[in-house]
Amino acid sequence: MTYNAETGSGPDRKKRTRAGFLYGFGAYGLWGLLPLYFVLLLPATAYEIVSMRVLFSVLFCLILLALTRSLGTLVQLFRDGKAVIALVIAGVLIATNWLLYVVATTTGHTLEASLGYFINPIVAVLxxxxxxxxxxxxxxxxxIAVGFLAVLIMSVVYGSVPWLSLALAFSFGFYGLVKSTIGGRYPALVTLTGETAAIAPLALAAVFFLNSDGQITLFSEGAGHFWLLASSGIITAVPLLLFGSAAARLPLSTVGMIQYVAPIGQFILAITVLNESMPLERWIGFGIVWCAVLLMILDAVRAPRARRLQRERDAA
Structure with a gap:
């Protein structure tokens, strides 16, 4: 049987779907393992880690663009004034998100980071x-109502608002919102190169300041530490490329459900490897958030079917 574009059936379709799942789980699985990577980068500070991540990402992405003969698309991007403004804002937002995430994972707050990424889809909808x-x-x-209730209860139980989780969720939510203004006009690798290049001067300034203060560890902790930091460009770009491949092969609702692999991985690492505390009140808070997540998943499952039935009724 051959693929039929109208029915969406056939072996080619199935192969694309299987590949999409592999790419999606690969991307979010790698993102879920990032806490282990950042812990290995100590004693580098969060500011050094993020600065190096930006600079080595630009370098790695430029190499990939050169190998794929796509540098012309990057030049085209930088001639698009509106896209450049959007990418500068996106770059600042993602750098803020990276900084918060590195601070969380290197100071024993990976559970809060996990909570932030469980909340993020709800924030995106809001x-x-x-x-x-x-x-x-x-x-x-x-x-949204259950998510708000979870934040309220955790604020009362913990005695303070979970600011780190909310900051992670909203910074990534606004990042996605800004990137949506660019749409699919440019490939993911090109926009990643553009947004990291846009904030590279800030990263260079941070490196200069840290070096003058004696806080740069890139060359002082041995070859292993150097290569771990240098690999941050690869570790940043590869999951994004896998994600882009998954998004091209799977419905958006399916990709939306796979995204929970990352915070689940972070949660498991936090309590099994990083030995973070999980008292009863924290279980209650996470449990309420998971109820909100379940509602989001149910909606993602039901919405395509509801739209299909509506189209059939309209056509009748």
């Missing part, structure tokens, strides 16, 4: 309502 005036389905409203 931003869609506030900024883009999107209309939500009932299950999405329920997920």
């Amino acid at each position: 931003l869609g309502v506030i900024v883009l005036r999107e209309k939500l389905r009932p299950l999405q409203w329920a997920a």
Whole structure:
């Protein structure tokens, strides 16, 4: 049997779907393992790690663009004034997100980072309502309400608002919102190169300041440490490329469900490898957030079917 574009069936379709799942789980699985990588980079500070991540990402991406003969697309991107402004903002937002994440994972707060990425899809939906005036389905409203309840309860139980988790969720949510203004006009590798190149001067300034203060460890901790830091460009770009390949082969709703692999991985690492404390009150807080996540997943499963049934009714 051959592939039929109209029915979406056939072995080619199945192969693309299987490959999409492999790419998706590969991307989010690697993102879920990042806490181990950042712990290995100590005694480098979070500022050094993020600065090196930006600089080595630019270098690695430029090499990839040269090998794939795509540098012309990057030049085209930098001639697009609106896209450049968006990428500068996106670069600042993702650097802020990276900094918060590295601080969390290197100071014994990986669980809070995990919580932030569980909350992130709910934040993305909320931003869609506030900024883009999107209309939500009932299950999405329920997920937002339960998520708000979780934050409220955790604030009372912990005695303070989970600022780190919320900052991670909102910085990545706004990053996605800004990147959506560029749409699919440019490949993921090109936009990653553009946004990291846009903030490379800030990263260089940070390296200069840290070096003058004696806080740069790139050359002082041995060859192993040097290569671990230098590999940050690869570790940044590879999951993104895998994600891009998954998104090209799978429905957006499916990719949305796979994204929970990353915070699940972070959560498991935090309690099994990094030995972070998980008292009863924290289990309760996470449990409520997981209820909100379940509502989001149910909505993602039901929405495509509801749209299909509506199209059939309209065509009848």
